[in-house]
Amino acid sequence: MIRGLVALVLLVALAACAPSTVDAQRAGSCLPPVPSVVPPAASGPRVPDVTLECFEGGGVVRLTDLHRPAIINLWASWCAPCRSELPAFQAYAARAGDRVTVIGVDTGDTRTAGAALLQDVRVSYPTLVDDQRRLLAAVGRSALPVTLFVDAGGGLRYLYNSTPLDEPAIDRLAQAHLGVAA
Structure with missing residues (x-):
């Protein structure tokens, strides 16, 4: 209990010293900058x-460092669904703007x-590469497509692994699990 309180105090102190944005998910990332104040982590799956x-090269992204609501879509060119x-995710991302980060994972x-x-x-x-299928294995799935709905604190709010999503379905799931409307 005391250790957790000390960690929280240190986190708040560090946040007060931080600049207003974190440099694009650390130097060299392909994701947009995020706020320096990170919401508390939700309980449950991460x-x-x-x-x-x-x-497109030039950097890496650690999925636990997103610090904003995100929809992560795992796909492959050989996967018909x-x-x-993909066009529905593109349309949703264009409408959502900076309210939620849409990330593709080839x-x-x-x-x-x-x-x-x-x-x-x-x-x-933004699109990431996972040629070894590490993320797919980490979420306990073997078939594509898979879509993860992740809150700003890194909580895995929902995992969708079924028929292809259309734009209204993506919007409904984002509202239901992330509280975000595009």
Whole structure:
């Protein structure tokens, strides 16, 4: 109890000394900057502590360091349901703006095939690479697509692993599990 209180006091003191934004998820990340004040962690399941490379290179992202609501969609170019839902994620990301971060994770795929699909769909939200399927394994799944709804404190609020999502379904799930409307 005392140890937890000391940790909280230290965290508040460090937050007071921090700049107004964290540098784009640490130097070299492909994600936008986040607020320096991080909400408390929710109880329950957590987003896996997995670090993935940005699709276009130049940095890495540790999923436990997002510090804002996020929708993480695991996909692959060879997955027909994944291909059908990518346009819905692109449309949702464009509407959501900075209220929620949409992140794609090209999973178990080649960069060439993934890049071709991203270009065809004109995906503009951040995309990460997981050619070893580490995130898929960490959430206990083997089939794609998988979509994670993660709160700003890193809590894994919902995991969707079923039929392809359309834009209204993404919006409903984000509202229900993250309290975010696009």
